[in-house]
Amino acid sequence: MRVIAAMSGGVDSAVAAARAAEAGHDVTGIHLALSRNPASYRSGARGCCTIEDANDARRAADVIGIPFYVWDLSERFHEDVVEDFMDEYAAGRTPNPCLRCNEKIKFAAVLDRALGLGFDAVATGHYAQLRTGADGLVEMHRSVDHGKDQSYVLGVLDQEQLRHSLFPLGDSTKTAVRAEAAARGLLVADKPDSHDICFVADGDNAGWLREKLGDRAPNQGGAVVDESGAVVGTHTGTYAFTIGQRRGLRLGRPAPDGKPRFVLDIEPVSGTVTVGPRERLAVDRLTGIRPRWCGAAPTRLAGPGVTVQLRAHGDEHRAVVTATDSPDGPVVEVELLDPAYGIAPGQAAVIYDGTRVVGSATISATARVSAVQR
Amino acid sequence: MNDPTTVYLDHAATTPMVPAAVEAMTAHLLEVGNPSSLHASGRRARRIVEESRETIAQALDCRPGEVVFTSGGTEADNLALKGVYWARRTAAPRRTRILTTAIEHHAVLDPLHWLARAEGAEVERLPVDGHGRLDVNALRRSVERDPGSVALISVMWANNEVGTLQPVDEVVAIAAEHGIPVHTDAVQAIGAVPVAFARSGVDALTLTGHKVGGPFGVGALVVRRELAVTPLVHGGGQERDIRSGTIDTPAIAGFAAAVELAVKQQAEHAARVSALRDDLVRRVIEVVPDAHLHGAPLSPGATGRLPGNAHLGFPGCEGDSLLMLLDARGIECSTGSACSAGVPQPSHVLLAMGCDDEQARHSLRFSLGHASTAADVDAVVEAIGPVVERARAARR
Numbered sequence: 069m070r071v072i073a074a075m076s077g078g079v080d081s082a083v084a085a086a087r088a089a090e091a092g093h094d095v096t097g098i099h100l101a102l103s104r105n106p107a108s109y110r111s112g113a114r115g116c117c118t119i120e121d122a123n124d125a126r127r128a129a130d131v132i133g134i135p136f137y138v139w140d141l142s143e144r145f146h147e148d149v150v151e152d153f154m155d156e157y158a159a160g161r162t163p164n165p166c167l168r169c170n171e172k173i174k175f176a177a178v179l180d181r182a183l184g185l186g187f188d189a190v191a192t193g194h195y196a197q198l199r200t201g202a203d204g205l206v207e208m209h210r211s212v213d214h215g216k217d218q219s220y221v222l223g224v225l226d227q228e229q230l231r232h233s234l235f236p237l238g239d240s241t242k243t244a245v246r247a248e249a250a251a252r253g254l255l256v257a258d259k260p261d262s263h264d265i266c267f268v269a270d271g272d273n274a275g276w277l278r279e280k281l282g283d284r285a286p287n288q289g290g291a292v293v294d295e296s297g298a299v300v301g302t303h304t305g306t307y308a309f310t311i312g313q314r315r316g317l318r319l320g321r322p323a324p325d326g327k328p329r330f331v332l333d334i335e336p337v338s339g340t341v342t343v344g345p346r347e348r349l350a351v352d353r354l355t356g357i358r359p360r361w362c363g364a365a366p367t368r369l370a371g372p373g374v375t376v377q378l379r380a381h382g383d384e385h386r387a388v389v390t391a392t393d394s395p396d397g398p399v400v401e402v403e404l405l406d407p408a409y410g411i412a413p414g415q416a417a418v419i420y421d422g423t424r425v426v427g428s429a430t431i432s433a434t435a436r437v438s439a440v441q442r
Numbered sequence: 443m444n445d446p447t448t449v450y451l452d453h454a455a456t457t458p459m460v461p462a463a464v465e466a467m468t469a470h471l472l473e474v475g476n477p478s479s480l481h482a483s484g485r486r487a488r489r490i491v492e493e494s495r496e497t498i499a500q501a502l503d504c505r506p507g508e509v510v511f512t513s514g515g516t517e518a519d520n521l522a523l524k525g526v527y528w529a530r531r532t533a534a535p536r537r538t539r540i541l542t543t544a545i546e547h548h549a550v551l552d553p554l555h556w557l558a559r560a561e562g563a564e565v566e567r568l569p570v571d572g573h574g575r576l577d578v579n580a581l582r583r584s585v586e587r588d589p590g591s592v593a594l595i596s597v598m599w600a601n602n603e604v605g606t607l608q609p610v611d612e613v614v615a616i617a618a619e620h621g622i623p624v625h626t627d628a629v630q631a632i633g634a635v636p637v638a639f640a641r642s643g644v645d646a647l648t649l650t651g652h653k654v655g656g657p658f659g660v661g662a663l664v665v666r667r668e669l670a671v672t673p674l675v676h677g678g679g680q681e682r683d684i685r686s687g688t689i690d691t692p693a694i695a696g697f698a699a700a701v702e703l704a705v706k707q708q709a710e711h712a713a714r715v716s717a718l719r720d721d722l723v724r725r726v727i728e729v730v731p732d733a734h735l736h737g738a739p740l741s742p743g744a745t746g747r748l749p750g751n752a753h754l755g756f757p758g759c760e761g762d763s764l765l766m767l768l769d770a771r772g773i774e775c776s777t778g779s780a781c782s783a784g785v786p787q788p789s790h791v792l793l794a795m796g797c798d799d800e801q802a803r804h805s806l807r808f809s810l811g812h813a814s815t816a817a818d819v820d821a822v823v824e825a826i827g828p829v830v831e832r833a834r835a836a837r838r
Contacts, residue, residue, distance in 0.1 A: 096766070137766050184836030185763055 069188040070094045071234060074174055075128060075136070077121030079249045079256045080193030080237055082128035086252055087236035088191045089132055095191070097129035097136040100178065102145040102169075103267055128254050139181070141173055148172035150267055157277050157307040158286050160334040161414025164221070164380065165265055167428070171224035171360070179232055189232045194218045196425075197238030198230060205363045206230040209423040213241040220380050223418035223428035224360045274308035274316075281307060290339025292319060295332070300343065306336045312349055312410020319343070330410065350407035351436050354378075356400035356417050356429025359391060365398075366426060367391055373422040376402055378411055378431075389419050389426075400429040407436065449773040449821045453653075453750055453811025454602055454630060459696070460655035460812065462703050467657055467696030477689045478680060487691045494698035501705040502647075502664060503638035510663045510681045511694055515629040515650035516549040517674075518663035521685065522625040522646040523553045523596060525671035527563060530593040530623070533670070537593040539564045541584055543576050543608070544794035545601050549648075550627055551790075554596075563593070567794075573738045573746065574606035574795045582616050589620035597624070599631035599647075603778050603791040603807060604737030605751025607635065614643035623669055629653050629661075633704025634712060634748050645669045649701070651693070655812055656700030660693040704812075715810050716749035718819055722808060723752050725823040730830050732757050736792065736805060750810035755797075759804045759833035767829040768806075773821055776807045 071093040073085035089095040099122045122138055129136035149168045156163035179190050195211035196219040208230055211217040225233065237245055242261075249257035264271040278285070285305055292301035301319040303309070308316075313331040323329050323345070330349055333342040354376075359365070368390050375384035386405040391398065402417055411434050419426040444450070444458060470490060475483030477491045492506070499506040512518045523540070530537045540554055544567040557563035568580045576597055585592060597613045600606065610626055617624045623645040631637050633654045639647055646669065650661035665671055665684075677686030704711070720740050727733050736753040738746030756764060761777035768775060778789040788802035797805075808822065 096770075135766075135769060137762065139762065181763070181836045184832070184838065185767065186832055 070186060071096070071189050071191050072178065072182040072187050073097045073134070073191045074178060075099050075125035076193070076262075077124035077128075077256065077259075078193065078262060079246060079254065079259055080195070080242075082125070082132070082193070082254045082256050083245050083249050083252070084191050084193035084234075084236040085128065085134065086132045086248075086254070088234055089134055091236070093189075093191075093234075095132075095134045096187070097125065097132070097134050098178070099125040099136070099138045100145075100173070101138050101140045101142055102149075102173070103142060124256050124259070128256055131253050131255075139178065141177055144177045145169070145173055145267075148177075153265075153267075154277065154281055154284065156414045157273075158281060158284060158336065159414075160286075160306055160336040162310040162412035163414045164416050165267075166221045166380070167224050167416050170221055175225055175229040175233060179229065183232065189234050191234035191236060193237055194222055194235050195237055195240075195242070196222050196235045197423075198233065198235055201363075203363075206233075208362055208425045209238070210420070210425075211238050211240075215381075216242045218380075219420075219425050220377050220382075220416070220418045223362075223416060223425050225362060226360055227363050230362060274305075277307045278305060281305075286336035287339035290341070292317065292341045292343055294323075294329075295342065295344045295348065300329075303341055306334050306339055306341055309334050309341050311412035317343060346409065349409040349411075351409075351411050351434040352404040352407045353435040353437050354402040354404070354411065354417055354431050355433040355435075356402060357397065357432045359398050359400045359427055359429040361427035362425050365391060369419065369421060369426060371421070373420070375420045376404070376417045377420065378408055378415055378417055383408075384420065387419075402429075407438075445772075447772050449818045450813060451773065451775045451808040451810060451818060451822065453814070454605075454748075454807065454809035455776055456652045456658070457655050457811050458813050459652075459657060460700055460703055463651075463656045463696040463700040466699035467692045470692040470695050473691075475691070477691060478678065487689075490691050490695050491689050494694045497698040497702050498662065501701050502632075502649075503640045504647075504664050505667070507667060507682070508639070508664050510665055510684050511689065511697075512661050512663055512685055513659055514661040515547075515627065515648050515653070517685075518648040518650070518661050519547070519549040519625075519627055520553045521663050521671065521674050522648060522665065523550065523594070524557060524561075524674060525684070526594045526623055526625065526646065526669065527557055527561070528672035529670035532672070534590075536591050538562055539566065539588070539592045540594055540596065541566050541568060541581060541592060542596045543568050543570060543598065545570050545574055545576075545603075545606075545791040546596065546598055547602050547627060547629070550596055550598070570606075570794050572796050574601055574604045574736070574791060575738070575746070576608050576613070578609050578612045578616070581613060585616055585620060585622065589622065592620070592622045595622055595624045597626055599626045599628035599637065600635065600748050601737070601791060602630050603789055604753045604795070605630070605748035605809075606737045607631075607746055607748070610642060610644065618643065630748060632701065633708050634715075634750065635745075636708060637705075639664050646671075651697040651700060654700045654704040656697040657693050660690060660697045662697075707812075711812060712749040715812075715814060718814055718816060719750055719752050719808075719810050721816070722810070722819045722822055723754070725819070726752075726754060726826050729823060729827045730756060733830075736795070736797075748809075750814070752808040752810070753805060754808070755801060755805045756830050756833070757801075757804055758837060759830055760837065761803055761805050763833040763836050764806050764829060767832055768822075768825060771821075771825050771829070773825055776809070777805065778807060 075081045075097045153165045195216040197209040201207045210219045268276045289304040291299045329343040332344045370388040376387045388403040390401045418428040475487035477488040495506045495509045554565045558565045625646040627648045645666045647664040652658045792802040
């Protein structure tokens with residue numbers, strides 16, 4: 069196959085590209101230029117960015133012995149990922165931009181361009197496994213390295229995207245990948261893992277949003293109230309909060325019961341943030357919209373293996389999942405067998421059957437029906 | 443060695459070294475001797491450097507003492523712009539304006555950007571016409587608005603992207619009326635078109651080795667003895683105190699051999715290469731009828747553009763896709779001047795010529811040179827149809 073290897077400049081995508089080449093594929097490495105960061109130190113004359121990562125990726129491609137190019141996806145990335153991220157936070161939701169990037173950029177814009185240019189697949193360094201099922205469909209499963217498993221952020225890929233994807237690292241542990249990188253002479257072998265959102269350079273989401281949203285912020289501050297409506301503090305913008313957040317609330321005095329308080333609700337229009345005790349975060353009903361199915365769309369999923377995962381590297385929650393249609397489009401109802409805490413609208417619910425990813429949906433509403441066990 | 447199956451059409455980026463330059467350079471690699479040393483070995487090295495200087499002076503119509511060796515074109519441009527700006531402003535503090543074109547190489551634009559940011563320079567990037575040629579009237583108006591405040595004028599001899607020759611003689615005429623020094627980046631012009639320093643009337647001229655069949659890492663600023671230049675690099679006082687640093691004897695020997703040969707063969711080279719280039723443009727447009735040439739038009743005996751430059755627009759394609767697809771077929775060209783990070787930006791040259799972002803992104807530069815053959819042209823003509831079709835499919 070002719071394969072495009074998306075190379076971030078990190079160790080995983082470098083080893084993935086090397087493995088794809090070694091497997092006999094005709095591999096071309098690309099680095100995605102995603103940022104048009106105006107703080108780039110050359111901003112005055114020319115907007116070159118992510119120079120070090122691009123150079124690391126280029127060096128890895130040299131060592132592997134494959135051609136290498138930079139593809140400028142900065143406009144698409146800004147429109148489809150960064151703008152969406154800002155809009156979602158402004159609306160009081162908590163998006164996951166990595167899923168969005170996989171859905172809209174890596175396995176859409178990049179894949180489309182690759183297919184147009186005569187390539188057959190896109191390979192990445194994600195930790196997830198692809199297998200062909202008995203029905204001939206490509207199935208995506210969790211990585212053998214449960215700690216590194218990234219099937220959650222790939223839960224937005226449909227069958228067509230999966231058929232043109234390669235995840236050469238899915239059968240390996242991170243430790244083995246690092247060792248292999250060193251053995252292959254890839255200098256990125258000991259480069260630290262990236263965790264933060266790539267376009268928020270210093271990891272300060274709230275500060276970044278404050279700066280970027282500017283006039284688009286739904287409010288510049290408001291009241292922090294408890295469940296009775298009593299004002300217990302103030303804040304400088306609802307977009308800085310996420311449901312379930314405990315740190316950084318800066319409430320002057322402790323709660324009457326002395327227990328820590330958490331963000332329960334965010335109301336961007338009135339600018340109100342509601343806080344309360346942890347048990348009030350418990351939810352066991354989720355409504356999801358914009359479902360994406362890896363294979364055929366299911367109607368009802370139940371059984372011992374059916375779980376949903378609600379955040380990257382989060383717990384698996386046993387669940388019963390029902391997919392229906394509504395006038396506004398397809399809807400997924402998730403019934404959690406045990407409550408989950410701190411679940412925010414905007415997050416993705418990724419649905420598994422055993423290790424297999426069934427699909428995903430974006431959480432639009434949460435509720436609590438059953439009494440909470442404590 | 444170069445891969446014989448590669449079709450190399452990126453001579454504006456760098457050229458293969460000519461055998462005469464390789465011989466001249468390698469002949470001195472094993473010889474000891476710092477040209478600044480006083481003993482016999484030093485004298486021998488110095489003699490090689492000075493003979494090289496004289497060779498270059500003869501080829502370029504300047505005096506040997508006007509040749510200041512540098513590490514290449516970028517350093518020579520920086521030296522000319524910063525060195526002349528500082529010296530002229532020191533002599534008269536109100537000389538803070540620097541006039542240039544909107545289509546200069548980054549080796550000129552970036553130092554000027556820095557001078558504007560850090561040194562109080564007012565940089566005016568003057569417009570060009572649709573062919574990429576400086577609007578001389580705009581320059582005249584800009585000069586005459588306040589001639590006494592102009593520190594220097596910098597106008598390239600020939601543009602590196604679209605190959606358009608600039609009206610250096612007219613620039614010199616305007617500058618001469620007011621005693622303003624003129625610098626020109628002639629990196630692309632040496633060996634391609636006639637370049638004579640003294641006759642041109644410019645005060646400083648940049649050239650570099652690797653664009654004319656010489657080695658990397660060596661170039662020169664030719665600068666009139668009368669023009670004060672504040673040094674960028676201080677140290678041992680080499681090169682008339684303008685550019686300190688131990689002199690690279692072998693590289694300079696190779697550089698001089700390449701310049702001598704390129705200038706000697708210029709007319710013959712230009713005739714041969716422009717015929718190949720004309721053939722390439724004509725046949726590519728036959729295969730891809732909506733492809734079009736950017737820059738000065740081709741015409742018999744055309745004097746408006748570099749002989750080896752074919753800068754073509756392919757509507758509906760990404761230049762990056764075309765480059766990659768041609769590269770996969772062993773055909774090497776460029777989308778414009780290379781960016782260090784490889785992040786494609788729409789070319790400032792094409793934008794200045796009035797292209798929109800879209801037009802700026804669908805372009806490719808083929809640059810022919812001394813190593814180019816008719817077989818190279820045939821290879822492009824054969825590949826371009828399917829490649830353009832593929833690149834268009836990738837956009838849909």
